[in-house]
Amino acid sequence: MFAVIGNPNAASLTYYGLHSLQHRGQEGAGISVLNANGDINTIKGEGLLTDVVSDPAILGKLSGSYSVGHIRYPSNGAKGYDNVQPLMMKMSDEKFAIAYNGNITNTIALRSELEDQGSVFHASGDAEILVHLMRRKKGAFLDRLKASLLELEGAFNYFILHDSGVYAVRDRKGIRPLCIGKLTDGGYVFASETCALGIVGATYIRDVMPGEIVYVEDGKIMSTFFTDDCLHAICLMEYVYFARPDSDLEERNVHSFRKQSGIELYHESHVDADMVIGVPDSSISAATGYAEAAGLPNEMGLIKNRYVGRTFIKPTQALREQGVRMKLAPIPSVVKGKRLVVIDDSIVRGTTSRRIVQMLRDAGATEIHMRVSSPPIMYPCVYGVDTSHREDLLAHQLDLEEMRRHIKADSLEFLSREGTVKALQRSKSLGPNCGVCMACFTGEYPTDLSAESFKNGKQA
Template sequence: MSAEELKGLTRSWAEGGYYNEGIGRDDLFDKVREECGVFGVFGIPDAAALTYYGLHALQHRGEESCGICTVDSARPFESFAAHRGMGLVKEVFTKEALDGLRGDRAIGHVRYSTSGSSALANAQPLVFKYRDGDLAVATNGNLVNAPEIRLELEAAGSIFQTTSDTEVIAHLIARSPLDFVSAVKAALQRVVGGFAFLILTNDRLIAASDPNGLRPLCMGRLGDGYVFASETCALETVGAEFVRDIYPGEMFILGEGKDIRVERFAPLKRRAVCAMEYIYFARPDSDVAGINLHAARKRMGSRLALESFVDADVVTGVPDSSISAAIGYAEQTGIPYELGLIKNKYTGRTFIQPSQELRERGVKMKLSAVRRVVEGKRVVMIDDSIVRGTTSRRIVNLLREAGATEVHVRITSPPFANPCFYGIDTPDRKDLIAAQMSVEEIRKAINADSLQFLSKEGFIEAVVGRIGAGAAVPVGAGAGIGASGSVGAGGVGDVAGGAGSAAAGGRGLNPSLLEGLEAAGLTPAEFEAALRINGGMCMACFDNDYPTPIEFAKPSRTCSC
């Protein structure tokens, strides 16, 4: 390493001079990036502190900026306050910052930015003044037609303060002649994409999921109040009891009293939860659409072993998201699972990349091979995805340098060959290695002895269960909550059960799911029909089948948050 490179490297750590110019956790490990996480509180004292802990649980969904907005229902028009900043939740929210956020209602946000959009102005929640008072918006996802709507609004006189797609929603609401709830509903009907919205005003909180449910959003109960979160792990962190997911096309309206009004702003035609939530994004202790991530990833590994067994001495997973799958692969094959790769969690969030040498050193700083585990061994390396292929090659070489005699790479998803338009920061198609090379060509490029991907069919079955003549049957979950706010019994199931409804040719839905469906105004037949395509998941990055139109003026793959 040259003296100049070392000097630049030292500056990046000590001074933060290359913050947001380098590579963070997912860049370094060649992963696509989830853009955001949202958390909301209604009717619970000291909502800001609760939101702080909720956002901390969602930190993996966004490490660059964060924010909290609060309001006190006792004096709603005098207490609206917000604090936002660049950095981790624990860095942005000092005791003084939290002390300034009073109230029993709050929404919060953690964010990853995309290239060129790292700015405090884009940190969320975005806060606005409009004719009826104060308005704050927090979003996870991307509005595909936002550039087109933005041009239309600017032509009509709107002045935008940020480059975030989320601001489009605020302008649509503010310019509408309708009452607030109707204006929100109309705005949600106008935008296209994948999104989970939390909207806070002086007297209301609204939670909404896009018509396909691409981005996850769930609700829990804590005492007499309610909590909303991108993942169930955040509910667990604050001690809230899971109630149910927000179904695609639903909006929850919370206002005076404790009642919740549920309205549908779009019909449920196709459910399409982002497959990457199951593969990589969500924490293993979370449930997404009623499916536990650790269990699903173990099943992916097990299915991968059935599809592409290779004789070896040890199985290891690339930390952290591939550990569960590696355990599943090892259990299925009988090959011992070992911690052959160790991740250093304390090297910081960014790393400059002025040269290939420094980039290589960056991987070794973040990840190391355990020589005593892999030396002289035939190793099966489990990873969740290959995006560009650069990091896969580096990790394979790490294992070889530590003495592995063979390295067989197994990927727990199909080849990632298409960009995402719904809130995942993906490279252009030309930079996706699976779009440019065959599996054998990728194997050679990453220097592996063999390479296999989980099939699309195997992935669907591993995540949601066996596929009948019609719909795949998901793991169902959740008590129901109706317009009156009453909560029904029912829990989270780990296996979709019963030989029930044959309306769509499936095995029947989990009874605990049926109650949630009834509260959402859906019949089992309607829900099963919505799951016919890919078991209710969006797999466009694998099969190019996008659940919404994507051709609009200036289409964007960047994040609405």
């Protein structure tokens, strides 16, 4: 998500900010802008941002200084145009454009209660629940917003473009990342990751804190909290896989964490080998750390077709299989006759790992030792990462040796939970109340899941 507050080039800046965040989802993209007449205009559609806005000159038609933008990763809600954000909601007395990242875990109860009271939902995702909750309440905008946020459970970052401005919200555990930047030529931006700041000429100010609502008034950043029951629990998978290596999350650089994970992985499970190769792109940093610690060459044994999306975030298994085949290719002259340590950041379903091992063997590698720079994923994510079915998870179905046989590697080891915590601490000290969510590795979920844990028939 990316938003601009108080800059006349809001639409264009949002386009470039979103472009830096395209790795977070490829199913849809959209930009909404509040113009001087108080109208909200939107461009959105399915596919990549560059498909939706094929000619950035079109953004000149979206005049205004306040904007919110979104690229979609469909962890909840059906595919299709209806769930592409921002969602527009025009009432007789106020207008909203909503962009949202995360997963609300008490959706079913809230939605059925709201529908019983007459609310009509336009999409199947979580995004518009907040507006329906606000419409039930009386009082000033911020009071209605705070009271409504208190009713939500789970992970949610919201951008709300309203007649009164742009509001950025982070859930009480800060599960998804969200930061604030200042534009050199006037105004502020909010962004999912810091990698989106530099491209628009913004400098990092700080992260939005768990439980915080941030907005701008008279050119100043304003802050209020909807709850004091807050504790940092940012998603570990953001560090492991999702975020770009040049992003800092909670002021910890993603590349530094991944490199340190590779170092810890070497100390825990090194093996005799000729070279280290990382699975591009998100495992390159961990491979650098492992190779440095091992004193082995860090080679480019796999090449990535940069015009294919990330396999993990493809919505069906058939698309994921096809995605792996299109995405990665070995370099035979590099790997032929070599004993390889192959570093991957995670194993979810095992699709990619199995295919990679086969490709490298076909290319002439003599030994393939798979090393994974995070612990086994054994539990589903309920906070917006699409690993909702336990039966999809290889580490839930199989033990370590069975997984090794499944992917056909000569050896397989994962970084331990303790090693992961060490990597976090060595890349930046974990302050009090500044932890991470590791629920998909430990089963210990940081929010109350008693009301309703899983949606759409998905059970843990």
